[in-house]
Amino acid sequence: xxxxxxxxxxxxxxxxxxxxxxxxxxxxxxxxxxxxxxxxxxxxxxxxxxxxxxxxxxxxxxxxxxxxxxxxxxxxxxxxxxxxxxxxxxxxxxxxxxxxxxxxxxxxxxxxxxxxxxxxxxxxxxxxxxxxxxxxxxxxxxxxxxxxxxxxxxxxxxxxxxxxxxxxxxxxxxxxxxxxxxxxxxxxxxxxxxxxxxxxxxxxxxxxxxxxxxxxxxxxxxxxxxxx
Amino acid sequence: xxxxxxxxxxxxxxxxxxxxxxxxxxxxxxxxxxxxxxxxxxxxxxxxxxxxxxxxxxxxxxxxxxxxxxxxxxxxxxxxxxxxxxxxxxxxxxxxxxxxxxxxxxxxxxxxxxxxxxxxxxxxxxxxxxxxxxxxxxxxxxxxxxxxxxxxxxxxxxxxxxxxxxxxxxxxxxxxxxxxxxxxxxxxxxxxxxxxxxxxxxxxxxxxxxxxxxxxxxxxxxxxxxxxxxxxxxxxxxxxxxxxxxxxxxxxxxxxxxxxxxxxxxxxxxxxxxxxxxxxxxxxxxxxxxxxxxxxxxxxxxxxxxxxxxxxx
Numbered sequence: 001x002x003x004x005x006x007x008x009x010x011x012x013x014x015x016x017x018x019x020x021x022x023x024x025x026x027x028x029x030x031x032x033x034x035x036x037x038x039x040x041x042x043x044x045x046x047x048x049x050x051x052x053x054x055x056x057x058x059x060x061x062x063x064x065x066x067x068x069x070x071x072x073x074x075x076x077x078x079x080x081x082x083x084x085x086x087x088x089x090x091x092x093x094x095x096x097x098x099x100x101x102x103x104x105x106x107x108x109x110x111x112x113x114x115x116x117x118x119x120x121x122x123x124x125x126x127x128x129x130x131x132x133x134x135x136x137x138x139x140x141x142x143x144x145x146x147x148x149x150x151x152x153x154x155x156x157x158x159x160x161x162x163x164x165x166x167x168x169x170x171x172x173x174x175x176x177x178x179x180x181x182x183x184x185x186x187x188x189x190x191x192x193x194x195x196x197x198x199x200x201x202x203x204x205x206x207x208x209x210x211x212x213x214x215x216x217x218x219x220x221x222x223x224x225x226x227x228x
Numbered sequence: 229x230x231x232x233x234x235x236x237x238x239x240x241x242x243x244x245x246x247x248x249x250x251x252x253x254x255x256x257x258x259x260x261x262x263x264x265x266x267x268x269x270x271x272x273x274x275x276x277x278x279x280x281x282x283x284x285x286x287x288x289x290x291x292x293x294x295x296x297x298x299x300x301x302x303x304x305x306x307x308x309x310x311x312x313x314x315x316x317x318x319x320x321x322x323x324x325x326x327x328x329x330x331x332x333x334x335x336x337x338x339x340x341x342x343x344x345x346x347x348x349x350x351x352x353x354x355x356x357x358x359x360x361x362x363x364x365x366x367x368x369x370x371x372x373x374x375x376x377x378x379x380x381x382x383x384x385x386x387x388x389x390x391x392x393x394x395x396x397x398x399x400x401x402x403x404x405x406x407x408x409x410x411x412x413x414x415x416x417x418x419x420x421x422x423x424x425x426x427x428x429x430x431x432x433x434x435x436x437x438x439x440x441x442x443x444x445x446x447x448x449x450x451x452x453x454x455x456x457x458x459x460x461x462x463x464x465x466x467x468x469x470x471x472x473x474x475x476x477x478x479x480x481x482x483x484x485x486x487x488x489x490x491x492x493x494x495x496x497x498x499x500x501x502x503x504x505x506x507x508x509x510x511x512x513x514x515x516x517x518x519x520x521x522x523x524x525x526x527x528x529x530x531x532x533x534x535x536x537x538x539x540x541x
Contacts, residue, residue, distance in 0.1 A: 010463075011410060014325050015292050016509070022296050082294030083325050 013195040015083040020196060021139070024155065025147040027079055031154060038153030041067065042132040042162065049125075049169070052113050057170075060113075061105020064163055067153040068098035075156060090185070094156070097163075097181040110175045111166075120214045124168025127207060131162035138200050157204050160185045164211045174215060183208045267314040268521035271502050273403065274452040275427045280345060282496040282521040284317030285310045285514070286458060286507030292325035302509065304334035309511045311341050313518035319430075319456065319505045320369075321349040321380050322361055328368035336370055346371050347428075347456070349407060351380035355387020362395075376428055378405035382413055382420070389424055403427035409458050411439050421447055430456040433501070434466060435491050435538045445500035454502035457495050461506060466491060473541050482530060483523025488513070492520035494534050497527075 028035065041063050048056040048063075072094030081087035105111040135158040136149040152158040160182035167178055190205030270279035285307070293299035307318070320327045328348070335344070348365050350358045362377060377392050379385040385406055392404040405428030408417050414431075421429060421444070429448060433440045437459070448455045461467050470487040484490045488506075495504045506517050526534060 007410070014289060014323075015294075016289055018509075019293050019296065019299065022299065023294060026296060079294070083292050085323070085325060 009191055009195045013192070014085065017196045017198065019083055020192075021144060021148045023079055023083065024139075024150060025145060027075065027154075028147050028149065028151075031074070035151045035154055038067070038151055039132070042152045045162075045166065046128070046132075049113055049166070054109055054112070057111045057113055058106050058109055060166060061101050061111045064166065065098040065101035065106065067159050068094050068101060068163070070153065071156050071159050072098065075154070090156075090188075093181050093185070097178070100178055100181075104175050104177060110173070111170055111178075112173070113170055121169040123210070123214055124165045124170075126165070127168060127211065128162050128165030130207075131158040131165060135161065138203065142199065156185060157189050160189075161204060161207055164208060168211055168214060179212070179215065183212055268518050269496075269525070271496075273427065273454045273502060274449075275403070275454065280454070280503050281314055281316050281518075282501075282503055283315065283492065283517050284319060284345070284347075284456070284503045284505040285315055286505035287318065287320040287327040287331060288324050288458075288507050289463070290507040290509045291320070291327035291330040293330055294326050300330055300333050301337075303330045304337045305511055306509060306514055307331070307334040308338050309514045310518065311338070311344075313515060314522075315514075315518060316341075316343050317345040317347055317376075317456075317503050317505065319347040319458075320365075321351055322365055323349070323351045323380060328365055332368045332370040340371065344371070345375045346373075347376040347378065347405075348374050349378045349380035350388050350392070351383055353384050355384055355391065358384075358388050358391050359395075373399075374401045376403040376405055377401045378407045378428060378430055380407055382406055382408060382416060385420060389420075393425070403454075405429055405454075405456070407431070407456075407458070411437055414439065414444055418443055418447060421451055421453060426451075426453050428454045428456060428502075430458055432459040433457045433495055433498075434460050434462055435470075435494050435535065436462065436466060438535065441498070445498060449500045455500050457501055457504040460492055460495050460504045461488065470538070470541070476537060478533075481524070482526045484520075486516060488516055489520040489523075490534065492517060493523075493525055494531060496521055497525040497531055 045060050045063055048060050072091045076087045076091035076094060080090065084090075132152045136151050139148045139150065140146050150157055152162050163182045164179070164186070167174060167182075186204045186208030190201050190203075190208075193201035193204075268281040268283050270281050272279050290306075291303050293303060310318075318331060320331055322328065346369060348362070348369070350362055352358055352361050362374070366372075366374060377395070379388045379392070389404070389406075392401070395401050396404050405426055406417065406420055407430035408414065409430075409432045411432055417429065417431070420426070429444070431440050431444060433445070434457075445455060447453075467487055470491070475484065475487060475490060479490055482493055484493060492504055492506065495501055506513075508514055508517070
């Protein structure tokens with residue numbers, strides 16, 4: 001598109017709110033009851049985190065990688081791409097995040113977990129539980145059908161937020177390479193919802209920005225501590 | 229991007245011929261055997277004289293419903309009511325997601341009307357890939373050929389226009405055009421209009437966005453170029469803005485029963501405008517839009533009154 005920078009986000013939006021939410025509805029109907037498996041996987045991530053062994057951390061990374069790969073293929077590639085020209089690129093980004101989780105988390109064991117002691121880790125745990133348990137309620141609380149609920153492991157937003165939460169409550173050394181894609185997705189999704197005039201457009205980007213802020217503050221504090 | 233310098237005469241037209249065709253436009257209704265009350269008025273495509281109803285059907289956003297079967301069926305019903313009301317021109321683009329496929333679905337389900345006027349666009353940077361994209365679009369529609377092919381948002385127009393003119397010469401399409409929207413690149417469009425033998429231009433024009441009145445619409449008349457108007461309702465933003473106010477009583481003088489008709493009649497009554505293409509998902513809106521082209525249209529004085537009224541709201 002020529003002069004693309006002169007278009008507003010709303011000018012670039014190519015589907016209606018009705019079409020967007022119907023996509024989730026039809027997706028959920030086709031997938032049922034896989035959502036229960038996804039929620040069970042989310043629950044098992046929580047239990048594995050409490051276990052805090054190296055194997056548990058690798059298992060969490062594997063579950064997350066599976067979820068990202070599923071969303072890349074089943075949501076972005078198969079469904080969102082039917083109404084969005086950008087969805088193919090989103091699918092590639094989600095698949096890349098899955099590969100990063102497999103490489104850094106499963107194979108190299110870089111994801112380690114500590115007890116939820118610091119503010120960062122407590123926020124991470126809260127974010128993960130919000131994504132898993134509260135995010136599916138956002139649509140119905142706004143009067144939309146339960147069939148349009150966005151669920152961890154199935155829909156992109158709760159998957160990205162839950163991942164950011166897990167990365168926050170990970171151990172001493174954050175795995176920085178795993179942050180950009182979920183954080184950027186949260187901003188992209190917020191922008192899309194803003195263009196759709198969705199009242200909840202702030203939720204996902206705000207939580208992502210809080211995550212980034214906590215990571216930067218935490219990182220700089222650590223850096224200061226280590227240089228003194 | 230270099231501005232074109234070659235100035236060609238209006239294709240097969242003189243100013244007198246064009247103005248004569250416009251003056252004779254109201255005669256097109258009885259010629260077509262249509263009643264003024266039920267069928268939309270038509271205006272001639274200036275390069276050929278072929279009459280085209282003043283209201284067409286856009287597909288941006290509204291027909292991009294993906295694989296949602298219920299929404300595809302609803303889109304087909306919108307098309308059915310559009311055709312039943314005398315509509316002919318449907319406009320789409322490869323940029324509109326699944327819209328082309330949805331139009332194709334509707335045409336297959338309803339049976340393609342003999343007088344369908346299929347308008348689409350080429351939207352790709354690489355000129356060599358233009359033909360393949362247009363062929364893919366044609367397959368989506370399920371039609372033997374497009375009536376009108378336009379260069380979308382002037383993207384690589386230098387590469388695409390020679391291809392389109394060659395296709396027109398070879399009988400693979402009937403008309404060639406260029407488009408812009410949101411009031412962008414009017415200067416470049418003006419240069420192309422002066423240099424190339426275009427049949428159509430497409431631009432944004434509505435009660436609030438009237439910049440095209442200054443140069444492009446008069447130039448289109450002068451050059452014998454038909455004009456398609458997109459964003460007649462500012463992509464839905466215009467009507468809520470107007471709906472805060474009551475429709476003026478004098479709107480009845482031009483058979484307006486709603487703000488949508490008020491807005492559409494303002495556009496299609498401009499002598500340079502050949503067709504406006506509102507997009508909608510609602511059957512009631514299609515009927516209302518088509519009715520806007522069936523009743524009385526404002527004259528120059530009334531158009532000025534309409535613009536002034538809206539400016540003062």
